[in-house]
Amino acid sequence: MNGFELxxxxxLVFGEGKVNQLGELIKPxxxxxxxxxxxxxxxxxxxxxxxxxxxTSIGATVEELPGIEPNxxxxxxxxxxxxxxxxxxxxxxxxxxxxxxxxxxxxxAGALYSGDVxxxxxxxxxxxxxxxxxxxxxxxATGSEMNGGSVITNWETKQKRTMGSKLLYPKFSIVDxxxxxxxxxxxxxxxxxxxxxxxxxQYFSQTPSTPLQERFAEGILQTVIENGEKALQNGKDYDSRxxxxxxxxxxxxxxxxxxxxxxxxxxxxxxxxxxxxxxxxGEGLAxxxxxxxxxxxxxxxxxxxxxxxxxxxxxxxxxxxxxxALEGIEATRNYFTRIGAPATLTEVGIDDSHLERMANEAVxxxxxxxxxxxxxxxxxxxxxxxL
Numbered sequence: 001m002n003g004f005e006l007x008x009x010x011x012l013v014f015g016e017g018k019v020n021q022l023g024e025l026i027k028p029x030x031x032x033x034x035x036x037x038x039x040x041x042x043x044x045x046x047x048x049x050x051x052x053x054x055x056t057s058i059g060a061t062v063e064e065l066p067g068i069e070p071n072x073x074x075x076x077x078x079x080x081x082x083x084x085x086x087x088x089x090x091x092x093x094x095x096x097x098x099x100x101x102x103x104x105x106x107x108x109a110g111a112l113y114s115g116d117v118x119x120x121x122x123x124x125x126x127x128x129x130x131x132x133x134x135x136x137x138x139x140x141a142t143g144s145e146m147n148g149g150s151v152i153t154n155w156e157t158k159q160k161r162t163m164g165s166k167l168l169y170p171k172f173s174i175v176d177x178x179x180x181x182x183x184x185x186x187x188x189x190x191x192x193x194x195x196x197x198x199x200x201x202q203y204f205s206q207t208p209s210t211p212l213q214e215r216f217a218e219g220i221l222q223t224v225i226e227n228g229e230k231a232l233q234n235g236k237d238y239d240s241r242x243x244x245x246x247x248x249x250x251x252x253x254x255x256x257x258x259x260x261x262x263x264x265x266x267x268x269x270x271x272x273x274x275x276x277x278x279x280x281x282g283e284g285l286a287x288x289x290x291x292x293x294x295x296x297x298x299x300x301x302x303x304x305x306x307x308x309x310x311x312x313x314x315x316x317x318x319x320x321x322x323x324x325a326l327e328g329i330e331a332t333r334n335y336f337t338r339i340g341a342p343a344t345l346t347e348v349g350i351d352d353s354h355l356e357r358m359a360n361e362a363v364x365x366x367x368x369x370x371x372x373x374x375x376x377x378x379x380x381x382x383x384x385x386x387l
Contacts, residue, residue, distance in 0.1 A: 273383075
């Protein structure tokens with residue numbers, strides 16, 4: 001196990017009706033609020049009116065930035081930054097899923113920076129200050145509600161990049177399972193895949209002697225597998241929705257990578273795919289991850305054997321380690337297919353036109369990943385296998 005520092009300052013407020021605490025949670029941070037949200041579903045569900053009522057109760061002055069995209073655009077982030085500067089915004093409230101929260105974080109960083117917020121994604125600048133943010137989560141997926149990471153897309157250059165800082169941890173996050181009851185099936189599926197993929201990136205590691213972290217990860221995976229199908233069968237099943245939400249939060253709140261060198265290569269590759277095609281992140285991960293697994297599993301065969309047995313209950317009797325490992329990988333693909341996720345790029349209308357560009361962009365700063373260092377040729381192989 002490697003040495004580590006665990007840092008998380010987000011106040012997690014979990015349970016039904018917790019949005020009623022929103023006013024008192026925001027009040028210490030100021031009265032000039034930027035409310036950030038997506039395509040308007042929060043108005044249809046009644047959440048918008050509840051949020052506005054809470055903000056009114058503390059006498060807040062509210063500016064709004066609706067229309068955050070599923071892959072949040074740099075142009076939209078810049079609109080938010082301008083509002084913050086012009087209206088002396090003191091606090092940013094993100095109401096929605098991971099994309100809305102990611103946009104809010106980027107706005108929070110850019111509002112107090114004199115340069116281009118994109119600088120943070122290309123390592124041209126470091127985030128030294130940021131506006132405080134809070135979240136009301138409506139989707140189990142990215143875990144953005146309890147970490148300092150953000151992903152935004154420059155649609156003009158077809159680039160999707162990350163930024164991160166301890167300063168971008170939400171001050172609080174309200175997580176109410178009932179707010180996810182109306183999430184469409186496809187978004188629930190993408191959220192399930194996203195959570196599992198986050199765990200994969202931290203679980204498949206070359207770091208030895210990390211049994212506790214591995215059990216944490218396996219427990220989250222099993223929880224998602226069991227509760228994902230229940231939530232898809234009955235979208236208003238409180239317990240399954242609650243378990244998915246908590247799994248998503250713990251998958252990305254800093255617990256799993258303690259003492260572990262994580263991988264993240266598959267996310268890098270997927271970002272290149274969705275940067276060009278605007279593909280939902282979960283769909284891209286569902287397509288790519290089993291192919292990444294097949295490409296790298298021999299680098300630490302025993303880890304994939306463990307994964308197959310502990311997570312998918314593969315019976316190893318009379319089988320070689322190689323067979324057991326491949327059976328677990330196939331079980332992963334079968335689960336994604338069973339819940340309705342795509343299995344190939346062709347299914348989502350993507351051909352081989354831009355594979356070369358994707359591979360070049362993925363490794364622009366050098367080989368990616370740590371479980372196996374992936375070169376351009378490795379990335380191309382995974383992309384071709386995913387067609």
